[in-house]
Amino acid sequence: MTEAILKVDNLVKSFGGLVATDHFNLEVEQGEIHAIIGPNGAGKTTLINQISGMMKSDGGSITFDGRDITHMSAPSRCHTGLVRSFQITSILKNFRVIDNVALAIQARQGHSFRFWKAAQKDQELQGAAQAVLEEIGLGERGNVLAGNLAHGEQRRLEIAMALATSPKFLLLDEPMAGMDSQASEDMTTYLRTLKGKYTMLLIEHDMDAVFALADRITVLVYGRAIASGSPDEIRNNAEVRSAYLGDD
Amino acid sequence: MGKILSLMKTPRGIYNTILVLLCLSMPFLAPAIEQDFYRDVMLRAMIFAIATISLNLIMGYGGMISFGHAVYLGVGGYAVGILSYHGIESGWIQWSVGIIGSGLLALLFGAICLRTKGVYFIMITLAFAQMIYFLSVSIEKYGSDDGLNIDTRSNFGIEAFDLNDPMTMYYTAFVLLMACLYFSHRIVNSRFGMVIRGSMSNDDRMGSIGYPTYPYKLAAFVIAGMMAGLSGILSANFESFVSPDMMFWTTSGEMIFMAVLGGLGTIFGPLGGTMIFLILSEMLSNITEAWHLIFGPFLIVVVLFARGGVEGIIGKFEKRND
Numbered sequence: 001m002t003e004a005i006l007k008v009d010n011l012v013k014s015f016g017g018l019v020a021t022d023h024f025n026l027e028v029e030q031g032e033i034h035a036i037i038g039p040n041g042a043g044k045t046t047l048i049n050q051i052s053g054m055m056k057s058d059g060g061s062i063t064f065d066g067r068d069i070t071h072m073s074a075p076s077r078c079h080t081g082l083v084r085s086f087q088i089t090s091i092l093k094n095f096r097v098i099d100n101v102a103l104a105i106q107a108r109q110g111h112s113f114r115f116w117k118a119a120q121k122d123q124e125l126q127g128a129a130q131a132v133l134e135e136i137g138l139g140e141r142g143n144v145l146a147g148n149l150a151h152g153e154q155r156r157l158e159i160a161m162a163l164a165t166s167p168k169f170l171l172l173d174e175p176m177a178g179m180d181s182q183a184s185e186d187m188t189t190y191l192r193t194l195k196g197k198y199t200m201l202l203i204e205h206d207m208d209a210v211f212a213l214a215d216r217i218t219v220l221v222y223g224r225a226i227a228s229g230s231p232d233e234i235r236n237n238a239e240v241r242s243a244y245l246g247d248d
Numbered sequence: 249m250g251k252i253l254s255l256m257k258t259p260r261g262i263y264n265t266i267l268v269l270l271c272l273s274m275p276f277l278a279p280a281i282e283q284d285f286y287r288d289v290m291l292r293a294m295i296f297a298i299a300t301i302s303l304n305l306i307m308g309y310g311g312m313i314s315f316g317h318a319v320y321l322g323v324g325g326y327a328v329g330i331l332s333y334h335g336i337e338s339g340w341i342q343w344s345v346g347i348i349g350s351g352l353l354a355l356l357f358g359a360i361c362l363r364t365k366g367v368y369f370i371m372i373t374l375a376f377a378q379m380i381y382f383l384s385v386s387i388e389k390y391g392s393d394d395g396l397n398i399d400t401r402s403n404f405g406i407e408a409f410d411l412n413d414p415m416t417m418y419y420t421a422f423v424l425l426m427a428c429l430y431f432s433h434r435i436v437n438s439r440f441g442m443v444i445r446g447s448m449s450n451d452d453r454m455g456s457i458g459y460p461t462y463p464y465k466l467a468a469f470v471i472a473g474m475m476a477g478l479s480g481i482l483s484a485n486f487e488s489f490v491s492p493d494m495m496f497w498t499t500s501g502e503m504i505f506m507a508v509l510g511g512l513g514t515i516f517g518p519l520g521g522t523m524i525f526l527i528l529s530e531m532l533s534n535i536t537e538a539w540h541l542i543f544g545p546f547l548i549v550v551v552l553f554a555r556g557g558v559e560g561i562i563g564k565f566e567k568r569n570d
Contacts, residue, residue, distance in 0.1 A: 073455075075459055083458075084456050086453070090453045090456075091453065094449055103454075104458075112459070115441075116438055117438060119441070161457055162457070
């Protein structure tokens with residue numbers, strides 16, 4: 001068995017009386033796509049907020065790439081290679097598309113206390129950003145304001161920004177959110193091309209996408225993992241069927 | 249040169265050029281129309297514009313709405329006033345103390361204020377500034393609320409550069425204003441500037457792509473504080489007087505208003521806003537005693553209907569021309 005790149009141990013988060021993450025355990029192996037599914041309110045977004053460092057945990061630990069990152073800030077986690085995308089598109093809407101990506105690239109090139117040279121005229125930065133845009137199919141859209149992109153394009157930019165940070169591990173929070181079935185299929189195809197290059201933890205409602213992409217699936221209900229296994233095991237798990245998938 | 253000429257083809261470029269030419273030519277223009285005092289009005293506007301430009305750096309590009317920015321005017325001004333009171337008239341010392349002092353105070357206030365966001369940030373910057381205001385009121389040695397007269401302007405020990413000469417004073421302010429405009433242009437387009445603007449646009453996302461934005465915002469806050477300090481230094485020199493009023497909260501409020509009026513997040517916006525604000529209030533106050541009755545509604549109309557300020561209005565013509 002390969003070493004787990006991400007290890008979540010007994011993670012807890014509660015909001016007042018509501019336990020959103022209830023002693024949750026997870027191991028994601030290098031190179032796999034691990035999906036987390038669960039009904040609305042199961043605590044999926046809370047979980048991704050905790051793993052990405054945007055939310056402090058009340059208990060438990062998170063180990064990434066051999067380091068304890070439980071108390072690390074979100075920017076620092078990003079620098080270790082653990083990068084998230086957002087369910088609600090979180091791009092810089094009043095920036096050009098290419099500048100969104102260029103900023104993400106700039107972040108990995110050391111500090112940004114550089115006050116004089118124009119960033120938008122930095123050929124190296126712009127070139128690298130353009131390459132990322134080409135890869136995700138937004139090559140022609142670099143000069144458009146990000147807020148003026150169509151929804152599907154914004155979703156792709158959302159992923160592009162995460163990729164531009166040169167991650168090892170992608171935390172994808174519902175990448176297909178709000179997409180029609182065609183766009184969703186395109187995204188699935190695209191994510192498949194990334195398989196092997198990055199380890200991914202995928203949170204998604206679109207079951208077609210999940211079963212098409214995931215190597216392993218963990219089912220989250222009320223902050224607890226009720227089952228974990230291969231897509232087939234999950235599909236045939238009686239508990240999961242009753243809790244979530246429905247018996248049809 | 250070709251680049252500058254091509255800039256002038258757009259309405260905003262023409263407007264910005266007019267602003268600069270007005271500043272440049274007012275010492276000759278004002279006597280020509282027999283309104284000599286407009287030179288002083290313009291000088292005052294140029295000096296205050298430096299402070300407005302600095303506020304725009306953090307507010308227009310970084311989303312940090314400081315309601316206490318006038319405090320750095322006070323620090324710069326009082327550095328000149330207090331040192332001069334104790335017989336230290338060297339411009340090198342006065343100006344260094346003023347600028348470094350403003351920077352240090354901005355570092356202290358910024359370090360605390362930037363832990364908060366939104367309306368809390370506004371309130372806490374206001375509170376800190378008022379604290380210093382009341383400090384200056386309470387010190388009788390330096391004139392408390394009557395202010396402090398300054399006997400002579402900063403002396404740099406260079407014969408050809410004497411701030412007591414009105415033209416030297418005027419063009420010193422002009423050159424420094426141009427330098428601040430150029431500096432802010434460079435800074436907002438640099439890598440540093442992109443991070444600041446990014447944090448205004450979406451701070452959470454900046455964190456998740458690897459930026460701890462706090463140190464960048466703090467650095468911007470300190471730079472803006474120092475620039476406002478410079479404005480205070482110039483103001484103390486020109487007026488030969490400093491008083492707590494220059495850091496009262498209404499001064500901070502006017503500064504915000506000028507930046508909004510001119511156009512937040514544009515390089516020349518604060519300059520235009522400051523000039524329009526000060527010249528218009530000057531003209532109106534010459535017409536009628538109750539000029540606030542006209543000025544107040546004007547400000548409200550601008551805020552309600554001209555989003556993006558004057559730069560925004562002129563920018564609209566630009567798009568139509570395309």
